[in-house]
Amino acid sequence: MDSAVALHRPSPTSSFRLFQSRKFPNTHLPKLQNSTRFVESLEKNRFPINVSRSSSLLRIRLRHGSDDSANGPVKVSSNDAHFGAFSEEKELQAPSFAEFITSERVKVAAMLALALALCNADRVVMSVAIVPLSLSHGWSKSLSGIVQSSFLWGYLVSPIAGGTLVDYYGGKVVMAWGVALWSLATLFTPWAAETSLWALLAMRALLGVAEGVALPCMNNMVARWFPPTERARAVGIAMGGFQLGSAIGLTLSPILMSQSGIFGPFVIFGLSGFLWVLVWLSATSSTPDRNNQISKYELDYILNKRQKSFVVDDKPKATKVIPPFRRLLSKMPTWSLIIANAMHSWGFFVILSWMPIYFNFVYHVDLRHAAWFSAVPWSVMAIVGFLAGLWSDLLIRSGRSITLTRKVMQSIGFVGPGMALVGLTTAKSPLIASAWLTLAVGLKSFSHSGFLVNLQEIAPQYSGVLHGLSNTAGTFAAILGTVGAGFFVELVGSFQGFLLLTALLYFLAAFFYNLFSTGERVNFDEP
Numbered sequence: 001m002d003s004a005v006a007l008h009r010p011s012p013t014s015s016f017r018l019f020q021s022r023k024f025p026n027t028h029l030p031k032l033q034n035s036t037r038f039v040e041s042l043e044k045n046r047f048p049i050n051v052s053r054s055s056s057l058l059r060i061r062l063r064h065g066s067d068d069s070a071n072g073p074v075k076v077s078s079n080d081a082h083f084g085a086f087s088e089e090k091e092l093q094a095p096s097f098a099e100f101i102t103s104e105r106v107k108v109a110a111m112l113a114l115a116l117a118l119c120n121a122d123r124v125v126m127s128v129a130i131v132p133l134s135l136s137h138g139w140s141k142s143l144s145g146i147v148q149s150s151f152l153w154g155y156l157v158s159p160i161a162g163g164t165l166v167d168y169y170g171g172k173v174v175m176a177w178g179v180a181l182w183s184l185a186t187l188f189t190p191w192a193a194e195t196s197l198w199a200l201l202a203m204r205a206l207l208g209v210a211e212g213v214a215l216p217c218m219n220n221m222v223a224r225w226f227p228p229t230e231r232a233r234a235v236g237i238a239m240g241g242f243q244l245g246s247a248i249g250l251t252l253s254p255i256l257m258s259q260s261g262i263f264g265p266f267v268i269f270g271l272s273g274f275l276w277v278l279v280w281l282s283a284t285s286s287t288p289d290r291n292n293q294i295s296k297y298e299l300d301y302i303l304n305k306r307q308k309s310f311v312v313d314d315k316p317k318a319t320k321v322i323p324p325f326r327r328l329l330s331k332m333p334t335w336s337l338i339i340a341n342a343m344h345s346w347g348f349f350v351i352l353s354w355m356p357i358y359f360n361f362v363y364h365v366d367l368r369h370a371a372w373f374s375a376v377p378w379s380v381m382a383i384v385g386f387l388a389g390l391w392s393d394l395l396i397r398s399g400r401s402i403t404l405t406r407k408v409m410q411s412i413g414f415v416g417p418g419m420a421l422v423g424l425t426t427a428k429s430p431l432i433a434s435a436w437l438t439l440a441v442g443l444k445s446f447s448h449s450g451f452l453v454n455l456q457e458i459a460p461q462y463s464g465v466l467h468g469l470s471n472t473a474g475t476f477a478a479i480l481g482t483v484g485a486g487f488f489v490e491l492v493g494s495f496q497g498f499l500l501l502t503a504l505l506y507f508l509a510a511f512f513y514n515l516f517s518t519g520e521r522v523n524f525d526e527p
């Protein structure tokens with residue numbers, strides 16, 4: 001057990017001897033033994049201690065029953081004291097895969113993955129239901145596109161406001177409210193569809209408002225719980241749930257509709273969201289140091305690694321300050337993220353919304369099989385996304401710069417899908433088309449280790465609002481792509497032409513990101 005150092009003024013000689021005996025062997029301090037300057041530094045600074053980290057550790061110890069502070073001077077473990085530059089010499093050993101996968105921080109990532117799975121499942125139900133709804137109501141393809149895009153009307157409103165709320169109040173609370181609200185909107189969608197078209201559009205817009213906070217909350221929780229060398233794989237886990245939500249929604253919805261009617265999936269997915277909220281509030285905490293289940297080793301590891309990059313504020317801000325939008329938008333790295341998110345959203349929503357109809361329209365596949373062909377790529381995307389995150393973290397650990405790593409990931413995430421969509425336009429059978437689509441969506445997941453992690457790196461203190469800004473641009477692009485695809489097909493009579501346009505935009509976005517992005521922290525607090 002570590003000895004404790006009382007927080008009173010020690011003599012210079014005893015300070016030096018204590019430091020020497022506990023921190024370094026004699027062989028490591030040949031010059032320091034006679035160093036008057038070093039002893040005077042100890043005397044002057046009184047053992048400088050990293051307050052943010054030691055106070056977090058102290059809260060953990062007090063919560064687990066330590067009452068040292070009640071019996072005398074507050075004591076801090078000698079392992080928690082930082083002696084100038086020598087504190088950086090001691091590194092906590094990286095956890096093994098077994099330790100990582102069973103850690104509290106991975107449990108948080110798993111809960112985020114479940115939330116994002118519900119988020120996407122609630123979205124894609126309409127992609128399947130739109131086929132029978134269009135037939136029963138006599139909607140044209142352009143009107144079907146408007147119905148599907150109504151979700152994006154709400155999604156356009158909330159990301160900036162939601163991101164700002166996340167920066168002030170933390171991801172746990174905002175995510176709970178978001179999931180509860182979008183589950184309520186999903187649950188009431190059947191009633192809205194039976195009432196009127198305007199009611200349906202309003203309910204889908206409400207779904208979009210609530211889901212707009214999901215990704216900023218995910219980014220906020222990952223930044224608080226994971227050190228920089230693990231964030232790409234953490235995002236991979238969370239976004240894996242996002243993609244599995246697409247697969248689950250597309251495969252289960254036709255089955256549930258055949259058993260319980262068109263609106264069965266809306267009810268089941270809506271109720272599942274309320275169950276998630278109960279588990280989330282009872283089993284997770286907003287920051288590691290407030291978690292009752294976390295081990296001292298894991299807490300030390302997270303705080304130690306996190307400090308070496310930047311400090312993440314673990315507390316809600318006491319005063320509300322309007323984010324510096326002008327300064328955020330004055331930097332080109334911000335625009336690289338905005339363009340990347342816009343292109344990512346364009347491709348994502350075009351594929352998500354139109355692929356069931358594409359397979360039905362081009363290859364004359366029935367609804368159930370069309371949903372299946374569209375669902376397989378999202379399952380692959382979940383797996384590839386985690387592997388991409390793992391590779392990204394390994395590149396950084398091996399000494400590659402963060403900037404280079406993000407550009408490599410994003411290039412694969414844009415150039416790869418662009419080339420695959422060109423191949424999709426040449427497919428002669430639904431099986432070959434599904435293979436090209438799977439390749440496009442799988443490679444697209446590399447973006448999660450590109451711009452999506454990059455948001456936390458260039459502006460950790462503004463990651464929520466920055467994500468909101470880029471998400472808003474992404475939503476504009478998604479609306480344009482989703483609605484535009486319907487009108488494009490009606491005017492030109494070809495889905496293939498729209499896919500080629502999307503491929504071209506992918507190539508241009510990759511070029512822009514590589515030109516202006518960075519993995520270094522950008523100073524947004526000064527003009």
